[in-house]
Amino acid sequence: MDAALLLRRLEVLEARVRELEDILAIQRLIASYGPAVDGLDREALASLWTADGTYDFGIGDPLKGRLAVAGLVDLASHRTYVEAGCAHVLSAPSIRVDGDRAVAVNCSQVFVKDGNGWRADRTSANRWELVRTPEGWQVAARINRLLDGSEAARELLRL
Numbered sequence: 666m667d668a669a670l671l672l673r674r675l676e677v678l679e680a681r682v683r684e685l686e687d688i689l690a691i692q693r694l695i696a697s698y699g700p701a702v703d704g705l706d707r708e709a710l711a712s713l714w715t716a717d718g719t720y721d722f723g724i725g726d727p728l729k730g731r732l733a734v735a736g737l738v739d740l741a742s743h744r745t746y747v748e749a750g751c752a753h754v755l756s757a758p759s760i761r762v763d764g765d766r767a768v769a770v771n772c773s774q775v776f777v778k779d780g781n782g783w784r785a786d787r788t789s790a791n792r793w794e795l796v797r798t799p800e801g802w803q804v805a806a807r808i809n810r811l812l813d814g815s816e817a818a819r820e821l822l823r824l
Contacts, residue, residue, distance in 0.1 A: 687762045690802045691769055691795055699753035702738060711735035715796060715803045722789075722809040746786075750778030758793065761824045765797040770822045772812065788812045790821040 694713055701709035714720070714731040721727035728734045737743060754776060758769035775787040794806040810818040 684762055687767065687797075687802070688760050691760050691762075691767055691793075692758065694795070694802050694804070695755055695758050695769060695771065695793060699755055702743070702753050703747065703751060705738045705747060707735040707738055710738065712800075713804050715798060715805050718804050719806045720804075720809075721807070723811065746775065746777055750783075751786075752776045752783070755791070758791075759824060767795040767797075767802070768824060769793040769795065770824055772822075773809070790818040792821040 697709065698713060700706070701713065711731040711734065714734045716731055717729070718731055718734065719727045719729050720734045720737070728737065738747075752775070753773060755773045756771045758771035760767060760769045769791075770793070771791050773787075773789050773791055774785045776783040777786045788811070789809045790812050792806075792808045793804055795802050796805045808821055810821055812818050
């Protein structure tokens with residue numbers, strides 16, 4: 666095989682492996698959100714966001730900065746969920762990687778203990794804007810909207 670062709674095939678293979686590694690890292694990051702927030706793990710939650718990252722969950726002003734996002738575990742509404750028994754469950758995201766930036770979209774549900782079972786209390790659309798940092802992939806912005814039939818929620822799910 667010609668050396669130039671072999672080099673080109675190797676470059677293509679390296680690019681494909683890097684994309685797969687990026688997608689896996691982003692999937693892991695998003696999958697770690699639920700356990701962090703339900704486990705009241707401020708440090709784990711903060712580590713998912715960039716220092717100036719934001720989280721707009723559609724109630725009040727967006728949270729700005731990783732410390733504000735980590736403070737989510739102290740909100741009265743969140744504490745009520747945790748004290749009742751809850752699970753933030755996120756669907757597998759659809760991901761588009763573009764160099765050191767990526768966008769992921771998925772759905773999420775918050776299940777809350779209700780008697781002998783659990784009920785879905787919130788079902789939302791999510792858009793995650795991510796950046797590659799020296800620490801790995803982190804969230805630059807997350808927008809979450811209730812899937813209530815609105816165009817705004819449906820728009821979030823478009824890559």
